[in-house]
Amino acid sequence: xxxxxxxxxxxxxxxxxxxxxxxxxxxxxxxxxxxxxxxxxxxxxxxxxxxxxxxxxxxxxxxxxxxxxxxxxxxxxxxxxxxxxxxxxxxxxxxxxxxxxxxxxxxxxxxxxxxxxxxxxxxxxxxxxxxxxxxxxxxxxx
Numbered sequence: 001x002x003x004x005x006x007x008x009x010x011x012x013x014x015x016x017x018x019x020x021x022x023x024x025x026x027x028x029x030x031x032x033x034x035x036x037x038x039x040x041x042x043x044x045x046x047x048x049x050x051x052x053x054x055x056x057x058x059x060x061x062x063x064x065x066x067x068x069x070x071x072x073x074x075x076x077x078x079x080x081x082x083x084x085x086x087x088x089x090x091x092x093x094x095x096x097x098x099x100x101x102x103x104x105x106x107x108x109x110x111x112x113x114x115x116x117x118x119x120x121x122x123x124x125x126x127x128x129x130x131x132x133x134x135x136x137x138x139x140x141x142x
Contacts, residue, residue: 018051025044
């Protein structure tokens with residue numbers, strides 16, 4: 001029974017199919033099957049070993065990235081469940097009605113809550129102040 005490289009079942013393996021998808025590797029494989037000699041066999045073997053090593057490393061790194069991202073999500077979810085931010089809970093004891101949201105200062109300050117008696121004292125922009133002073137009483141009323 002004569003066996004050639006074309007009769008082997010390994011040609012149906014996905015890694016071999018990907019290796020032979022490269023035209024250069026396909027040509028080298030055809031040359032080995034048509035003209036089998038030691039030099040061609042060694043060259044094909046070396047190329048496949050390099051290809052296989054890269055494929056294994058790529059598979060390892062992609063698996064490690066996937067697993068580490070899953071672990072990170074698990075840890076993050078666990079921390080968030082452990083330390084819930086409850087803003088509506090009472091501050092000290094349940095008798096008090098003050099919540100955390102009520103103690104947070106409002107970053108937006110109302111424009112007329114400062115110590116301005118009238119509008120002319122509150123205007124800080126010189127151009128706007130000059131334009132305001134040119135208005136008549138009726139225009140200032142609105």
